[in-house]
Amino acid sequence: MAQWQQLLKLNLLQGGLAQLYERKFPRHIRHSLCFCIESQDWDSAAVDKNKAGACFRALLQYLEQQWNRFAQESNILHGPDFPGMKDYLLAHFRDEPRNLAIILSECLREEKKILASASPEQGCESAAVEHKLTELDNGVNELKQQTLELKKEIKSLEDMYENYDYLEKTWQSKEEQCVGLAQSHAAGRGECLNQANFILQKEQTVLLEIVNVLKRAEQTVAALTEVELPEWKRRQQMSCIGSPVDTSLDHLQKWFTTVAEVLLQVRQQLQKLQDHNKKYNGTDASSLLGAHEELTLSLLTLLLANALVVEKQPVMSSTPQRPLIVKTGVRFSATVRFLANLPEFKGLLKVKAVFDKDVEEILTINRLRQFRFLRDVTKVLDVDEPGGDLVAEFAHMSLKESRVKRESRVIVTEELHIVKFVTEFQFAGLGCNIEASSLPVVVVSSSNQMPAAWASVMWCNVLSSSEPRNLLLFLEPPPLAWQQLSQVLSWQFLSVGQRGLDENQLSMLRDRIVDAPEGLVHWDRFKNESTWTWIDGILDLIKRHLVDLWRDGHIMGFVSRKRTNVLLRAKPTGTFLLRFSESNKEGAITFSWVDHAKEPQLHAVDPYTKDDLSKMSMPDSICRYSVKEEGNPTRNPLLYLYPDIHRDAAFGLSGTNFSAQTNGYIGRTLVPTSVFPTPPSSPQLQMEVDPESSAEEPWRAQELFHHQLDVPGSPVWSPPAAPSTEVNFYDPCLNI
Numbered sequence: 001m002a003q004w005q006q007l008l009k010l011n012l013l014q015g016g017l018a019q020l021y022e023r024k025f026p027r028h029i030r031h032s033l034c035f036c037i038e039s040q041d042w043d044s045a046a047v048d049k050n051k052a053g054a055c056f057r058a059l060l061q062y063l064e065q066q067w068n069r070f071a072q073e074s075n076i077l078h079g080p081d082f083p084g085m086k087d088y089l090l091a092h093f094r095d096e097p098r099n100l101a102i103i104l105s106e107c108l109r110e111e112k113k114i115l116a117s118a119s120p121e122q123g124c125e126s127a128a129v130e131h132k133l134t135e136l137d138n139g140v141n142e143l144k145q146q147t148l149e150l151k152k153e154i155k156s157l158e159d160m161y162e163n164y165d166y167l168e169k170t171w172q173s174k175e176e177q178c179v180g181l182a183q184s185h186a187a188g189r190g191e192c193l194n195q196a197n198f199i200l201q202k203e204q205t206v207l208l209e210i211v212n213v214l215k216r217a218e219q220t221v222a223a224l225t226e227v228e229l230p231e232w233k234r235r236q237q238m239s240c241i242g243s244p245v246d247t248s249l250d251h252l253q254k255w256f257t258t259v260a261e262v263l264l265q266v267r268q269q270l271q272k273l274q275d276h277n278k279k280y281n282g283t284d285a286s287s288l289l290g291a292h293e294e295l296t297l298s299l300l301t302l303l304l305a306n307a308l309v310v311e312k313q314p315v316m317s318s319t320p321q322r323p324l325i326v327k328t329g330v331r332f333s334a335t336v337r338f339l340a341n342l343p344e345f346k347g348l349l350k351v352k353a354v355f356d357k358d359v360e361e362i363l364t365i366n367r368l369r370q371f372r373f374l375r376d377v378t379k380v381l382d383v384d385e386p387g388g389d390l391v392a393e394f395a396h397m398s399l400k401e402s403r404v405k406r407e408s409r410v411i412v413t414e415e416l417h418i419v420k421f422v423t424e425f426q427f428a429g430l431g432c433n434i435e436a437s438s439l440p441v442v443v444v445s446s447s448n449q450m451p452a453a454w455a456s457v458m459w460c461n462v463l464s465s466s467e468p469r470n471l472l473l474f475l476e477p478p479p480l481a482w483q484q485l486s487q488v489l490s491w492q493f494l495s496v497g498q499r500g501l502d503e504n505q506l507s508m509l510r511d512r513i514v515d516a517p518e519g520l521v522h523w524d525r526f527k528n529e530s531t532w533t534w535i536d537g538i539l540d541l542i543k544r545h546l547v548d549l550w551r552d553g554h555i556m557g558f559v560s561r562k563r564t565n566v567l568l569r570a571k572p573t574g575t576f577l578l579r580f581s582e583s584n585k586e587g588a589i590t591f592s593w594v595d596h597a598k599e600p601q602l603h604a605v606d607p608y609t610k611d612d613l614s615k616m617s618m619p620d621s622i623c624r625y626s627v628k629e630e631g632n633p634t635r636n637p638l639l640y641l642y643p644d645i646h647r648d649a650a651f652g653l654s655g656t657n658f659s660a661q662t663n664g665y666i667g668r669t670l671v672p673t674s675v676f677p678t679p680p681s682s683p684q685l686q687m688e689v690d691p692e693s694s695a696e697e698p699w700r701a702q703e704l705f706h707h708q709l710d711v712p713g714s715p716v717w718s719p720p721a722a723p724s725t726e727v728n729f730y731d732p733c734l735n736i
Helices: 003-009 016-022 027-032 034-038 049-072 082-093 097-116 120-177 182-240 250-280 286-305 360-365 447-463 482-497 503-513 523-528 531-551 561-568 610-615 618-624 647-651
Strands: 308-315 325-327 332-338 350-355 370-373 378-380 391-397 399-403 419-427 430-437 442-444 575-580 589-595 601-604 626-629 673-676
Touching (some): 003 097, 049 097, 182 250, 308 419, 332 419, 350 370, 350 391, 378 391, 442 447, 447 482, 447 523, 482 531, 610 618
Parallel strands (some): 325 442, 626 673
Antiparallel strands (some): 332 391, 350 419, 370 399, 419 430
């Protein structure tokens, strides 16, 4: 298993690993290219320019191959941004590939240390998973080998039957021609009896082999249908709400296909044995062979009934990162796969999608809305896909409401529905009905309902882990432990911005969300107190305008005003950090910086909204920001991104050429400027703060100063006499 996959399985992508990649290398590139990266010798490349160049070219070639593969599968929009990754690598390492080798060599070493320092429980769990997969893989391969040996044994038995038949008929013919030759009679009879004994022994051996094969097949089918498949479905659930887990079906398809093939072959061999018994008047084993065939059919039916899976859950193309939400009248898609991928099954499975199959009573009693597909949705599973799999994509599904909801006990965005995919399987006398259900789906009628619907999807999929799904979960929604919710919230940022939340960010959110002493979060509090609305607004802000800054770790984001004070107070003048506004529910970002001109002071700019960032990017706003104070020249007070990264190194100089002429006009830009009035005296920013006592200090101590910039040559400002020691005035730059 790849080193990166082990980190994923052990949930070690936060904490130390997040800090490791925060400043050095984009974690989303490490994730998407994990196998290729780990196949290269970066230690040698770090000290050899030629090897570094070869490794760099190998990465670019792999990127090109992956991009072409996604293009062939028409999955470009849903796949990783391979062209963007390539552009990043070329921009940063084309001239010095050794720098990339040095970075990756160090990162891979640190990853190994993190894996080595993982808790024994985590290590044991990972080892147990690997052992189980290896054991199952070996078991399936041994089952296949046993079946091949059984086939050889039955072929040998068939030859013995034919030989015995030949001897018996030959002896009878000679007996008729050689009447009175007792010696000849005895010899012929003896040879036939010996052959009959050999056949009897071979039959017993074959029957024993069949028992062994069926016993192993029974164990394997149980492992696949009761353990491996449910575990994959659970991983898929977590993947739908952002978890970076492996949802590949390669192993399951290989196992299902092999076991189905084995059971079909065993059934054929059992039928052959029964035919031989009838043809050659063999031993009376027909009842035993019939019991074996019945068990074989039972196992095969159980396997095939579970072989149909929803590989890609219902999703609208406009919201690929938020599946399981569909809008009435808007097209959505889903993909199903039949895991028993045998050539003889091609074209046999005609799958139909049915909305809310077998749940009409639940909907009617609780007065939920009812929907129907606008058109018949049927597909035949074929192997025309690039991978040759039995797959069908339902790409043109859309819903229409067929009954108006009245006085339901749950609101629209808390209603849960399902899409079922049904088919009838008929092959070689075997018949069964097969169904596969989607995860619970929320149906909205307006885009404004999407955030609330996604909150329901997250909550439902964390809690609902078994089938059949509880479609009435939100009648009495159970609470979530903070540990569960925090992980899901981190996944949202990982999905949108390729970087999850670290412990400090989650701690700030916990203080805001959790009030119960037992650490539980109740649905009504999370949904109704605008907590999720605020977080969702920030996610949308990152998605639209801040992906690069968030991914590269330049945005601290969730940091309270008190924590901002603690972090910046001991830093040099001009040190700043980026954090999200706590009061703007639509999503906004601000920067705070420290100034030690006369007295240590903390400043924060009026938050930038989505509208602001659509006019000028955050890097441009930071690089071009200036403050203007009476009597002092304009200057940019932002010098070092916390902790000590120079502004230009973090954000680069503004690359837009605003003096270029377009259509005869000279270009222009908005200049982000704050104008400070001449400030009165302000409280000194304490350089030593007791974390316990500071919790009781109002943020007003930092919000109520204006800035005095220490500009060389500027006149020294003297505060006017104040009537009292308390200062109380409004600073427009701190209206957050």
